[in-house]
Every structure is written in structure tokens, then in C-alpha cells.
Amino acid sequence: MSTSTKVSQPEYISVRFGSLLPWPFHFGAGVGIFIAIGVGAEHPWTALTFAVCSLFVFTSSEGTDIDLVNRRFREYTSIFFFKTGKWVAFDAIEKIYVNRNKMRQNVTPTRTGFTSSFTFDEFSAFLKFNEYEVVQLIKDKNKDVVMKRSRIWSEQMNIPLYDNAGDE
Known part of the structure; x- marks a missing residue:
């Protein structure tokens, strides 16, 4: 008796191409996090501004989403984990x-x-x-x-x- 397992095809594939911003921005965002931690107790609005700007840099990315069920794809830009891009049918x-x-x-x-x-x-x-x-x-x-x-x-x-x- 032989049993075979068939690998099922995923419905959705997300391919992250890379970061939207180059490494100097990431370095600056890392420094911004340390500044936010250092001034957070005395200047909360300044700390919040540095933290939000750093999160913007760290969450900005680009890539491609492929929807295999609806037969469409999009090249996206993601900022704060929100993806934007026009879906194209194939x-x-x-x-x-x-x-x-x-x-x-x-x-x-x-x-x-x-x-x-x-x-x-x-x-x-x-x-x-x-x-x-x-x-x-x-x-x-x-x-x-x-x-x-x-x-x-x-x-x-x-x-x-x-x-x-x-x-x-």
C-alpha cells in the first residue's frame, strides 16, 4: 500500500523585494530610537516624533503580492505595514x-x-x-x-x- 502526499499550492504569495530606503536612513533611524529613549522622560513629544520617524524608516518596504486564486498581482510599496499598489490581472x-x-x-x-x-x-x-x-x-x-x-x-x-x- 503506497500513499503519496501532494503538496498543495498556496493561494497567496508575498515576495518582499527589500527596504524602500537605503542603509544610511536605517542607521539614522537607529540613532533616533536611542535619542527617543534618552529624552523620553523629559520631552515626550520629541521622543514620540523620533520614534514615529524611526518606525517609518524601519517599516518602509517594497515587493510583489501574487494572488493565485483570483489570478492577479501587484507591485506594492509598504509604509507602516499598509501596502499600496494597483492589482493587475494575469x-x-x-x-x-x-x-x-x-x-x-x-x-x-x-x-x-x-x-x-x-x-x-x-x-x-x-x-x-x-x-x-x-x-x-x-x-x-x-x-x-x-x-x-x-x-x-x-x-x-x-x-x-x-x-x-x-x-x-
Whole structure:
């Protein structure tokens, strides 16, 4: 007697792309929390202002929601855990694919004026819905991180995963 278990497909997938604000804002928000704690007893309104501004920075994010039951998706911006974004209907999800991107960063110090150029690989995973709808799911400098997360999403949505990045 053999029994097989079928993995059920989730009804809703939320893919958080990342923080909406860069790391210096997060650093400043962390300092703001310490300031709020330090002045909270004598200046509660100042402490509340620093705390609310810090929460704004820490809760701001962006990503993609995929509703598999109603066959729609949205790219959202989330502030204070409230998501905004327009829902877009899709016919079918075709595939997930991973690409390699050559990135170049130029650095010019003000003291010397000489420009240094750094080149590195960055890997991105995309979800293709219809012929024209493509959404970026994740990007990272580490291909294994991108492939691992893409494999999970591919299995959840029961769609193929293509590695266009090739071997490193």
C-alpha cells in the first residue's frame, strides 16, 4: 500500500523585494530610537516624533503580492505595514528565470579626483506572467541565494525555473 502526499499550492504569495530606503536612513533611524529613549522622560513629544520617524524608516518596504486564486498581482510599496499598489490581472504564470547582470560602480574621491571603477556580477530573478508582464522578484550578488529562493517560488507556483546566468 503506497500513499503519496501532494503538496498543495498556496493561494497567496508575498515576495518582499527589500527596504524602500537605503542603509544610511536605517542607521539614522537607529540613532533616533536611542535619542527617543534618552529624552523620553523629559520631552515626550520629541521622543514620540523620533520614534514615529524611526518606525517609518524601519517599516518602509517594497515587493510583489501574487494572488493565485483570483489570478492577479501587484507591485506594492509598504509604509507602516499598509501596502499600496494597483492589482493587475494575469492569464497564466509562464516561468521564473534568473539572469546575470554585469554591474559597474564608479567611485571618485573629492580629494584626489581620480575615478576608480569596480565591476561585479549581480543576479536577478524575474517572474514572467503574460507576454508583456515581467516582475523582478529578487537581486543579489550571490547566485546561490537567488537560485534557492527562486526554486522555492517555482515549486510553490508549480512553474519552471530557467537559469540564464550560466556557471560562474
